[in-house]
Amino acid sequence: MKRIFLFVLTNVAVMAVLMVTSRILGVDRYLTANGLNMTALAGFSLIMGFGGATISLLMSKTMAKMSTGARVINQPQTADEAWIVQTVQKFAEKAGIGMPEVAIYEGAPNAFATGAFKNSALVAVSTGLLQSMTREEVEAVIGHEVAHVANGDMVTMTLIQGVMNTFVVFLSRVIGYAVDSFLRRGSDSNSGPGIGYMVTTIVLDIVLGFVAAIIVAWFSRQREFRADAGAANLMGRKQPMINALARLGGLTPGELPKTMQAMGITGGLGKLFSTHPPMEERISALQKL
Numbered sequence: 678m679k680r681i682f683l684f685v686l687t688n689v690a691v692m693a694v695l696m697v698t699s700r701i702l703g704v705d706r707y708l709t710a711n712g713l714n715m716t717a718l719a720g721f722s723l724i725m726g727f728g729g730a731t732i733s734l735l736m737s738k739t740m741a742k743m744s745t746g747a748r749v750i751n752q753p754q755t756a757d758e759a760w761i762v763q764t765v766q767k768f769a770e771k772a773g774i775g776m777p778e779v780a781i782y783e784g785a786p787n788a789f790a791t792g793a794f795k796n797s798a799l800v801a802v803s804t805g806l807l808q809s810m811t812r813e814e815v816e817a818v819i820g821h822e823v824a825h826v827a828n829g830d831m832v833t834m835t836l837i838q839g840v841m842n843t844f845v846v847f848l849s850r851v852i853g854y855a856v857d858s859f860l861r862r863g864s865d866s867n868s869g870p871g872i873g874y875m876v877t878t879i880v881l882d883i884v885l886g887f888v889a890a891i892i893v894a895w896f897s898r899q900r901e902f903r904a905d906a907g908a909a910n911l912m913g914r915k916q917p918m919i920n921a922l923a924r925l926g927g928l929t930p931g932e933l934p935k936t937m938q939a940m941g942i943t944g945g946l947g948k949l950f951s952t953h954p955p956m957e958e959r960i961s962a963l964q965k966l
Contacts, residue, residue, distance in 0.1 A: 718850060726843030734835040737791040738778070738799045745789075747780035747801045757807060764819050765800050768911050772827035774798075786810070786925065790822035791831060798826040814921040817908050821918065824907025830900045837896050841889035849881035850874075890950055897952040902962050915963045922963070926956035 733740075741747060753759035758781065765779045775796030786805040792798030800822045806815060825831070857874035905922070909915035953959075 718847065722843045722847035722850075725846045726841075727839035730835045730839040730842060734793045734831060737793060737831065741789065741791045741799060741801065742780065745782040745784065745801065747782035747799075749778050749780045749799075760812070761802060761815075761819070764816055765823060768820050768823040769826075771911055772823055772907075774823075774827050777823070777826060781807075788818050788822050790825045792826070793831065795826050795829055795832075798831070800826070810921060810924050813917045814924055817912060817917040817921040818925075820908035820911040821904045821921075824904040824911065825900070828900065828903060828907060830904065833900065834893070834897060838889075838893055841893055845882060845885040845889050849878050849885055852881055853878035894950050894952055898954045901953050902959065905959055905963055906966060909963060909966060915966055919960050919963050922956050922960050926960075 742749070750758050750762055753762055761781065762779050766776055769776050775798075777790070777792070777798040777800045780799060780801040782801055782803055784803040784805055786803060786809045788800070788802040788806055790798055790800045800819065802815065802819065802822075806818060810818070853874040856877045857871050860873040861871055905918055908918045912918070948955075954962075
């Protein structure tokens with residue numbers, strides 16, 4: 678309930694900041710005089726900004742199962758499957774959350790957690806992870822994923838993504854309309870936004886989208902440090918998580934779908950756009966705990 682309230686409050690705060698800023702700068706008066714309805718644009722930006730992120734979050738478990746081929750362990754068929762379920766249950770109880778669905782999927786070493794609600798999440802591990810790591814290391818990885826769920830990271834990252842999307846949609850269209858009005862000054866045409874608006878909006882959607890992606894990735898990296906610490910706390914010691922990270926650093930991790938990379942144990946491309954910090958930084962942070 679607290680996160681839902683935060684979600685709504687952030688929506689209101691984002692648009693309030695945008696509207697107040699445009700009023701202080703006099704932008705709203707100029708654009709309104711030239712035919713732009715700022716209130717309608719604010720509503721459109723909210724819907725576009727948070728709509729896609731929210732739908733993605735609500736569908737995350739279903740999409741994760743479909744995209745990875747993950748099989749939910751309803752009745753353990755092997756000793757390994759029974760152990761995975763027991764480990765998730767142990768950590769879930771210790772973290773004070775509802776028992777997540779537990780799944781296993783074929784693939785290179787990786788694991789992920791997803792779901793819109795912390796009491797009905799999904800934790801999945803790959804067969805490659807089980808084959809490449811000791812049980813203690815796999816246990817640490819599972820603890821990391823349960824920590825993601827307990828910390829509410831899925832909702833938090835959706836919130837951040839929605840805020841960034843809202844800013845991108847709003848700013849690109851405000852600037853696009855201003856550019857178009859400047860290019861068509863003196864013209865009596867009332868046929869709606871022209872080529873200046875369309876080109877500027879498309880370019881800014883791309884440019885600001887990259888900036889937003891960098892900001893979202895930075896937040897994701899901070900959540901990884903916190904989940905590593907959470908795994909150490911759930912296990913009662915940090916060495917297993919350090920060992921797991923060191924082991925993962927020497928393996929080729931399995932690729933996760935883009936919408937799930939932030940909730941995996943490893944992943945990302947390029948330092949600025951990476952959803953996960955370098956392994957050495959994560960190990961160093963744990964050693965300093």
